[in-house]
Amino acid sequence: MFKKKNKFYITTTLPYVNADPHIGFALEIIQADVIARYHKSLGEEVFFNTGVDEHGLKIFQKAEENKLTPQEYCNIYAKKFDNLKQALNLSYNNFVRTTDLHHIEAAQTFWKLCEKNGDIYKKIYKSKYCVGCELEKTDSELVNGRCPIHPNLEVEIIDEENYFFRYSKYQKDLLKLYKKNPEFVVPNSKLNEIAMFTERGLEDFSISRIKEKMPWGIEVPGDSKQVMYVWFDALVNYVSALGWPEDKKKFKDFWPGLQIAGKDNLRQQSSMWQAMLLSAGLPTSKQIFIHGFVTANGQKMSKSLGNVINPFELVKKYSTDAVRYYLLREFSPTEDGDFTYEKFEQRYNADLAGGIGNLVARTLGIAKSETRSTKLEIRNKELKKKIKEVQKNFKFQISNFKFNEALASVWEIIAFCDKYINEEKLWETRNPQVINDLFFAIKEIGILLDPFLPETSAKIIKAVESKKSENLFPRIDKVK
RNA sequence: GCCGGCGUAGCUCAGUGGUAGAGCGGAGUCUUCAUAAGGCUAUGGUCGCAAGUCCGAUUCUUGCCGUCGGCACCA
Numbered sequence: 322m323f324k325k326k327n328k329f330y331i332t333t334t335l336p337y338v339n340a341d342p343h344i345g346f347a348l349e350i351i352q353a354d355v356i357a358r359y360h361k362s363l364g365e366e367v368f369f370n371t372g373v374d375e376h377g378l379k380i381f382q383k384a385e386e387n388k389l390t391p392q393e394y395c396n397i398y399a400k401k402f403d404n405l406k407q408a409l410n411l412s413y414n415n416f417v418r419t420t421d422l423h424h425i426e427a428a429q430t431f432w433k434l435c436e437k438n439g440d441i442y443k444k445i446y447k448s449k450y451c452v453g454c455e456l457e458k459t460d461s462e463l464v465n466g467r468c469p470i471h472p473n474l475e476v477e478i479i480d481e482e483n484y485f486f487r488y489s490k491y492q493k494d495l496l497k498l499y500k501k502n503p504e505f506v507v508p509n510s511k512l513n514e515i516a517m518f519t520e521r522g523l524e525d526f527s528i529s530r531i532k533e534k535m536p537w538g539i540e541v542p543g544d545s546k547q548v549m550y551v552w553f554d555a556l557v558n559y560v561s562a563l564g565w566p567e568d569k570k571k572f573k574d575f576w577p578g579l580q581i582a583g584k585d586n587l588r589q590q591s592s593m594w595q596a597m598l599l600s601a602g603l604p605t606s607k608q609i610f611i612h613g614f615v616t617a618n619g620q621k622m623s624k625s626l627g628n629v630i631n632p633f634e635l636v637k638k639y640s641t642d643a644v645r646y647y648l649l650r651e652f653s654p655t656e657d658g659d660f661t662y663e664k665f666e667q668r669y670n671a672d673l674a675g676g677i678g679n680l681v682a683r684t685l686g687i688a689k690s691e692t693r694s695t696k697l698e699i700r701n702k703e704l705k706k707k708i709k710e711v712q713k714n715f716k717f718q719i720s721n722f723k724f725n726e727a728l729a730s731v732w733e734i735i736a737f738c739d740k741y742i743n744e745e746k747l748w749e750t751r752n753p754q755v756i757n758d759l760f761f762a763i764k765e766i767g768i769l770l771d772p773f774l775p776e777t778s779a780k781i782i783k784a785v786e787s788k789k790s791e792n793l794f795p796r797i798d799k800v801k
Numbered sequence: 802g803c804c805g806g807c808g809u810a811g812c813u814c815a816g817u818g819g820u821a822g823a824g825c826g827g828a829g830u831c832u833u834c835a836u837a838a839g840g841c842u843a844u845g846g847u848c849g850c851a852a853g854u855c856c857g858a859u860u861c862u863u864g865c866c867g868u869c870g871g872c873a874c875c876a
Contacts, residue, residue: 524873524874527874552876
């Protein structure tokens, strides 16, 4: 008689631990959390993965700067990122670290599968090296073939024998994947972008580095002189998190999954990683959702500009749900969104303090001295219709990653209730029927809000049940 | 340079071959149950510019201007 539970897998990208947790990543993981919680509310079994990417040259250098071993450095940063769970009230159940033994072994197994398929080979890799910076440079970093920081120095060409991945082999398969599955990448503009990129032709890329120069990586199977290039190992986390390759059942149950990533990760997620999966003989991902960036006052955030928004400080100042609300409501999910304190506080006061907070307070204020029938039901046909309409739209919107629209839909019920109270002059009539309608509607708001604002949702539902008023979101005074 | 998106009220954006809509902010007003909250009303736009197709274009086509993004080894 048991209906088999549907399984749902969602994963964020793994942030690189060379800097503190960024508000942009907070956006990604909050969006993922909404999706995860929503699927859970549908009765599905959800596996929600996140974690950190810990290998590579930059980490190696950062650790040296801080006079730590790379592992010590990573331990500190892994903790910092895992702290987001509490700060943002996240529901992930797995936090992978690419230095985990299991992940290391999985990455090596993955490598061997690609190798077995004839997709890994050795080739001379010509890297460009600036003696001034003592760093390798990419073409896109160079200006007129010279390092922009040291334009008086010639860029040296260094030959290095690396392993390469036969990316070019998968051009056709990838194009087929995109064509067959028009929602493989959301939004559609990003699918077009990656499809066009793929059509222009793919070049094999290097996937290893010489250990002597950079030891902080996963050793290439069968070659102790080389380590994997960071992202080859990092991408494997999406399957190693599920216990792959040993835990065949879990893998089969949950893979393929939904991946969420920023627009700078489009190629890695929707193309390179998919080619790797094809090479290893594993199913490609189910879907890739691409979100935009967070800007501050319309500008890119950077340390040098001093306009970096720290998610922990934001939460401390305004509360977790307020931060979640702003990022989900103000931003178009797939576009860049702007953060300013002014907009934040405007949203907060208008929607949270004056909207949901005030509605709950005024309703309970009127209702507290009244007895009401225990059974919640709606008599008002218009309200009933409105709730039904919102439920329907909400479902569609959240299924299509339109978080901002889904929240706007919920707020339609709030507006309806405010109007209803005014029109009924409820503070005079104290009509139990109307109060009952409102309780029903507010509880429904609480239920709908659960994936978005879990703490507020619980408070609302509790308030309706206990008839005890609570100040959900204290108003922020304009004068500071 | 090539390819693609966008350009609609102060701001953020919807939208349609028949002379435009929402939310927020601002203004006025009603009300007091509530977090100086809530309701209502009015105001507010030559729908980037120019030409073309059409009885008629903001909506289709072309050109131009502006803007943003992609054009590989950036985790």
